[in-house]
Amino acid sequence: MFRILMFLIIILISSKERLMGQxxxxxxxxxxxxxxxxxxxxxxxxxxxxxxxxxxxxxxxxxxxxxxxxxxxxxxxxxGLIDAHTHVLFSQDADEDFSEHSIKSLTMESDALRVLRGAKRAKSYLDQGITSIKDLGNSGLYLDVALRNAINEGTIEGPRIFASGPILAANGGQIYGVLPKHQNIIDSEYRIITSPEDAKNAVREHVNQNVDLIKICADNLPNKTFLTLDEMKAVVQTAHSYNLKVTAHCVTNQSAWNAIEAGVDGIEHGFNLADSTLTKMAEKRIYLVPTENSKDYMNTYVKLSGYEETGWIDNYLKIMKDRLNRAIDKGVPVVAGSDNYTDIKVSRGESSTDMFRYYFQAGMKPFDILQSSTYISAFYLNKENEIGYxxxxxxxxxxxxxxxxxxxxxxxxxxxxxxxxxxxxxxxxxx
Ligand SMILES: [Zn+2]
CATH class of the missing domain: 2.30.40.10 (Urease, subunit C, domain 1)
Incomplete structure (x- = not known):
């Protein structure tokens, strides 16, 4: 029996080698x-x-x-380029409210329909030369993982996906305004964390579903809830024990500070980061994914959303440009990510290439933008030997x-x- 088994293994190995040679x-x-x-x-x-x-x-x-x-x-x-912040299973119109759209998607869009739509959006990244994406939640219960697997096995064409699974967040997640008796709907989109012990279990659930990294919402604005320092520490320690990176959505400076204290690997958005927070990020080599848009994009967005007032755009861009340049001056590693999930009447992939335009308009040098979209992005995924170079x-x-x-x-x-x-x-x- 053993000899037959060995014989079969040898045949298997040699035919594999033949195939490789061909x-x-x-x-x-x-x-x-x-x-x-x-x-x-x-x-x-x-x-x-x-x-x-x-x-x-x-x-x-x-x-x-x-x-x-x-x-x-x-x-x-x-x-091949890398977009480190995507949501291919989510799309809202410019004039839609995020929370209302999320509830509509969770109650009226089947998983099957959502994945098929997501598959088309994913493919559009590949069409732009973005061969890898980090998909960071708002993707139902692991629909991102399913989409990744379908692409990897060759069932459909698309970019390499690094999937986070459901975002770990405090009560309500980012879906504000939902009545207590309907909070269970949110459990199909976010993993709500109730304690440090629960946080550890949430990471293990994600590991069990084969995610590639962990995404948390350090704060949930405009929903007022946020994760505690101890909850985030529990997430980071457990994720790192499984060799998974943790990236944190942060709008406020305080939540970013806490996330950094907890040991996260990266900060997403960081719209309001103070100099002291940026200095700490540079010291600890914590990356920032600035997710702003160019002036051209903002004008299109505002037109589609029906806003009357457009005067705020210049001021917004000025503040964001200042934040990006302070980060660069202090030596914070910058990873390129679009976070584009609004339908601006072009393909999702095309819409996401706006990040190159924004970073350039904000003063980044072409090579630095390219490095943030390739080597640096891969490095902070522990994938620099596989992609981005x-x-x-x-x-x-x-x-x-x-x-x-x-x-x-x-x-x-x-x-x-x-x-x-x-x-x-x-x-x-x-x-
Ligand atoms: Zn996002």
């Missing part, structure tokens, strides 16, 4: 290659891709004869843009003409 080799000639770790451009590099992985990065002279070549000598080649053994997530990325950043980023994820080519307008 995997298609593709060589990509990059006129310019963005080195996301060193944050600079390299000239004339040859990327060898086999199957789903990058095998090597070398000079053009290492191209073997009679090999399959993709000529990107007229392009700038980048690692074109290097041997990494997943073959590779895109190419046409134009001058240094002097004409915004319009160049709109011209993504080659998209490869996991070695599969999804777009190639280059021939």
């Amino acid at each position: 995997e298609n080799s593709i060589y990509i000639k990059a006129g310019l290659l963005y080195d996301s770790k060193e944050n600079k451009l390299l000239k004339n590099k040859l990327i060898h891709v086999q199957g789903t992985k990058i095998i090597s990065v070398g000079g053009f002279e290492s191209l073997p004869k009679n090999s399959q070549v993709i000529d990107l000598t007229q392009y700038t080649v980048l690692p 074109i290097q041997p053994q990494a997943n073959a997530d590779i895109i190419a843009v046409k134009g001058d990325i240094i002097n004409d950043f915004i319009s160049t980023m709109e011209k993504v003409e080659f998209i490869m994820k996991d070695g599969n080519i999804y777009e190639n307008k280059t021939d």
Whole structure:
């Protein structure tokens, strides 16, 4: 019996090796290659891709004869981009209230319909060259995990998803104004934490459902409830014991301060961060995901939402620009994320690329924006060996843009003409 078993295992291993040997080799000639770790451009590099992985990065002279070549000598080649803050299973109209829309979705949109709609939104990221997304809740009971699995197994096309599962939050979550007798509806969208012990169990439930990271709401504004320091500490300790990162939605400075004290890995939004909080983040290497929008986006949004008053936009952008620049000056790691979930009448992926425009308008340098959308983003997911950097053994997530990325950043980023994820080519307008 044992001999038969060993025989079968040997057959299995050797056939796997044969299959590996047969995997298609593709060589990509990059006129310019963005080195996301060193944050600079390299000239004339040859990327060898086999199957789903990058095998090597070398000079053009290492191209073997009679090999399959993709000529990107007229392009700038980048690692697939990462949007570190998405909600693909949630979409509201500009004139809709967040809480009312959430209740409507939870009571009138079936999980099946919600996932199918989410699948279409997810695919639209891939179409923009965003090959990975961190999806941070508002996704029902682990519908994000289901969508991730469907993409990973090849059932549908989409970006690599890092899923958080339901957001851990204090009473009511972010869905304000719900009567006590209907609070149970919220349990289908948030994991409501009632004590530090409960917080530990909530993380274990998430681990059991195979999430990739934990998202908490340190505060729930405009709902007034917030997680206590001890609850957040319990979340972080348990999550870290399972090697999961914890990222915290924070609107107020106080909730961010508490989340940092509790040991979270990152702060989402952080609209009101004080200098002292930013200094602490820089010291502890806690990243910030600034989720603002460009002036163009805000104008579209305001028009669709029917607001009469638009004077506040400039002031809002000024405050946000100031906060981003204070963070950068203090050395806080910046991770790029859009948080776009409003329907502004373009695809979700297209809407999310507004983050490049915003960061640029706020004064970030093109290379720094690219690094925040690739290497730094991957690094804070513990995935820098797999995504966000074109290097041997990494997943073959590779895109190419046409134009001058240094002097004409915004319009160049709109011209993504080659998209490869996991070695599969999804777009190639280059021939
Ligand atoms: Zn969000």
